[in-house]
Amino acid sequence: MTGERKPETDYARSLLLTDLYQLNMVEAYLAAGMEDEAVFEFFVRKLPPDRGFLVAAGLEQAIRYLLEAQCSPAELDWLRSCGRFTKRLIDFLAGFRFSGDVDAPPEGTIVFADEPLIRVTAPIAEAQLVETRLINFLHFQTLVASKAARMVLAAPGKGLVDFGLRRAHSGEAGLLAARAAYLAGFDGTASVPAAQHFGIPILGTMAHSFIQAHDNEEKAFRDFAAARPDQTVFLLDTYDTERAAETVVALAPDLAEDGISVRGIRLDSGDLAEHARKVRAILDAGGLAEARIVASGGIDETVLQQLTADGAPIDSYGIGTSLVTSEDHPALDCAYKLKAYAGRPRRKRSEGKAFWPGPTQVFRRYADNGHMAGDTIACADETMDGKAMLQPILRGGRLVAPLPTLDVASEHARAELDRLPEHLKRLASEPPYHVAVCDALRALARRVDDETDCAEAEIAPGKASAGPVGDG
C-alpha cells in the first residue's frame, strides 16, 4: 500500500498510546530528578445537560493497561529513530512497570460531578505517562454506560440490544461500547467480537440486502428460515411493512411443517408505534401471538420513553448510533488532575477549571428505603458518615483482589440504578442530586491557594465551568 507502514494493532497495549506532551513531561521529571509520589484523580467537572448521574465504567481496561502496558522492541526502535527523545527517557519506557496504588469506585457505581472515577498514586513520571490512555478508557465507557442507563430506565421490561458497531468511532469503540452498554443493563449486542472477547450475548436478525437480492420477499423469508431455523426474526420494512407481515403469516404453516417457528419480526423504519400495532394485530390474527416484535432505526432514550408511554407493542429494541456515540453529548467535560505531589496538596485555578486539592474520598448516605440520599466529597484521610465509594484496586502495582467479572459489574450497576432517587430515574433528572463538599476540603483549598500565592476570592470547582472541554 503506502510502503513501509507499521501494523496498526501494536498500539492497543502500548505505552506510546499517549500524547507527546506526556513524554515531554516524563523527560522533564527525570531531568529534574522529580521522583516523588504524585496523586492524580480523574473526574467529570460537570454533568452534561440531561444527565442526572453517570455510571462508572472502563476500570477493567484501565487497570489492565496499567498492569500490561509496555513498549515493544519495534516501538523502542522507532523512538530511537526519531532523534528527539533521550536515552534516559527510552530506558525509562523500556523498563516501565506501573508500581503505584489505584483506588476507584467499582464499575457500575453511580457517580456525580467532581467525584473521582479513579485515583492514581505513584511516582510522578509513572502517573503522568498513563494519563492519556486512562482518560481514553474511562471517559468513553462511562459516557456510553451513562447513556445506556438512561435507555434502560426509559424502557422497563423491554429487551435492549446494541446495534452500533458500524457507526461507532472505530472497531475498538464498538467493542467497548457493547461492553459499557451491557454493563449498564443492555441484554446483548449484535457485535460478534463483543461475544468473543467479553462473553456478551449476541443477537442478529437479517439484512435488507438479503431480501433485495431475492426476486420476492417470500422466497427470501423461506431461504432465511431454512438457513437459520433458530433465528427466525423476519425483517419487514424492505418494501411494505404490513404486506410483509401478511407474508410471514401465510408462510408460518409451511415453516411449522419443517419444525420452524416464527420467533419474531423486525421493524426498521417509519412510525414504529403505528407499524408495531398493525403488525401485532396481523400476527395475532394469524396465530403468531408468540412472535416478538423488535424495533430498530433512530432510537434513543426519548423515543423509548415515548414508545413506552404510548404502549407500543414492541418487545425489544436494537439501538445503534445514539448509544455508541452518545449522540446528544458525545463527550464529558472531564480531567485527570494532579491533586498532590510529595505529600503536598495541589490544585490549578484556571478559569472555569479549578478543582479541589488533595486526594479525595466520596461518602454516600442512603435513605431508609435504600435510595441514595446525598454524597460528601471529603479529604481522603477523613472518616465520615456513609459508604466510602473509592475502594483499593492496586497496591504497589498489584491487584488487591481479582476485578469483578463483567456480569458481576452489571449486577452492581443494576443494584445502583435501583438505589437512584426516583426523580433521577426520569430523563429530565431534576433537581440535581446533592453532593456536598466537607469543611476540611474547603479549608484545604484556601490553604493551597495561599501557598501557591494566587488567592483572591475563593474559587470553587464547577461554579464557573462554562466551556466544553479543555485538554490538560
Place this chain on the structure above:
Amino acid sequence: MTGERKPETDYARSLLLTDLYQLNMVEAYLAAGMEDEAVFEFFVRKLPPDRGFLVAAGLEQAIRYLLEAQCSPAELDWLRSCGRFTKRLIDFLAGFRFSGDVDAPPEGTIVFADEPLIRVTAPIAEAQLVETRLINFLHFQTLVASKAARMVLAAPGKGLVDFGLRRAHSGEAGLLAARAAYLAGFDGTASVPAAQHFGIPILGTMAHSFIQAHDNEEKAFRDFAAARPDQTVFLLDTYDTERAAETVVALAPDLAEDGISVRGIRLDSGDLAEHARKVRAILDAGGLAEARIVASGGIDETVLQQLTADGAPIDSYGIGTSLVTSEDHPALDCAYKLKAYAGRPRRKRSEGKAFWPGPTQVFRRYADNGHMAGDTIACADETMDGKAMLQPILRGGRLVAPLPTLDVASEHARAELDRLPEHLKRLASEPPYHVAVCDALRALARRVDDETDCAEAEIAPGKASAGPVGDG
C-alpha cells in the same frame, strides 16, 4: 483479571469484526446457493445541518481491510466452540479472500449526499460480510475529516493541531481521527502513535500537572526548558495567565544565556482572545516578539471563526474533543446498500430510507474559475459531462495502482477545498450545492419498483428522510 479473556487486539484485522446478522446472511446465501455478483454502495443519505459538504476519508483503511482481513486460528476455534455456526460458514471464513472490484473517489475528495464513498462489486457473501467494518472505517474518518475541513476554512493561515486522543472514543478512534484531521488540512497532532503509524508531525507542549508539582511556576518553566530546550512552549494558565507571561519574559534572558529561546506560550482557559492580546503585549514589550501563541480548550470551528474575525493574535490552535468526536454531529446518516444482484438493479423503499437503484457514478462539472459547478448522479454505465468521481481501486481483489500516500491525499483535499464554491466555504454553507439525478436513473428507479411490485408514487431518496440513522 477476569479469567481466560482473549487479547483484545485480535479484532482489528479480523473478519469477525462484524455484526452477527452478517454471519447469518452469509450462512443463508451459502445455503441458498446464491453466489452471484452483488453491487453495494456506501453513501450518506443526508448531510447534517451545518455541513455543506463532506471530505471522503478512510479508504486506505477500508482497502487494507479488504486485502488483509482474515480469521485467526483462535477465532476459528472460537466460532466452532459457539455451536451456532455451520462448518460451511466456518470453512468460508477460513478461506476468505476478497475477490471483488472496488471503485471510489480518492481520499480527500469532496462528496455530497447520495454520492457513493465506495462501490463494492463482488460475490454477494463477500460483499455482505465486509459491510460492518467498511462502514466503520469510512463513516468515522469522513465524519472527522469533514469536521476538520470546517476548522481549516474557519482559521485561514493558522496552525491547527489535533489534541484529541484522550477524549476520542477509544485509542483506535484517536489514531484514525489524527489521520483524518491531517488529511483535511491539520498541521499535526499531539498523538504519538499517529506519528509512528502514519508519519504525521507531532507537537507537544507541557502539562498543568508539571507546574503544579513545582513549588513555583518559574522553577517549573526553568526545569521544562532545561529538559526540552527545543520545545519551549510554556503553559500560562495554571494560576494566573498574565502573571505567568511576565514570568516567562523575566526568565527569557537567563534561558538565552543557555542558548534557549522562548518558542511560544499556550493558553488553555478563559477568554482566549482577551488573554492572547494581553499576553501578546507582554511578550512584545519583553522582547519576545518571535514567541508564538498557542490556544487550546473548548475550541471548535465557531470559536475559530470568532477568534479569526476578532483578529485575536493567536498563531495556532490545539483542538481536541470537538474535532475527534465531531461533537455537534457525532454520526452521519449513512448506509451500505445493495444496488444490484446478478446484474439486476435493486433498491429498498423503506420509509425515509429509499435510495437510487443500480450502480451509480457521479459526474462533476467545474466553472471557468475552477470551482465546482454541480454534480450529476448517473447510472454507472452512462457517460456524461464532467469528471467521473469514482475511480477503479481494486479489480479481482487486487490493487489497480498503489494507493496515494497520506501526504498526497492531503494535497488532494487541499486542492478540493480550493475548488469549493465560496458560499460552501462559510460555516453556514447555504444554499446547498446542486446535485442532480439523471433521467436514466429516475427511469430505472420506476422500473425496479414496478418489478418488485411495490410502486405507488415515485419515491425519491432523501425527500422523506427525517430520522437520525437506521441500521441496515
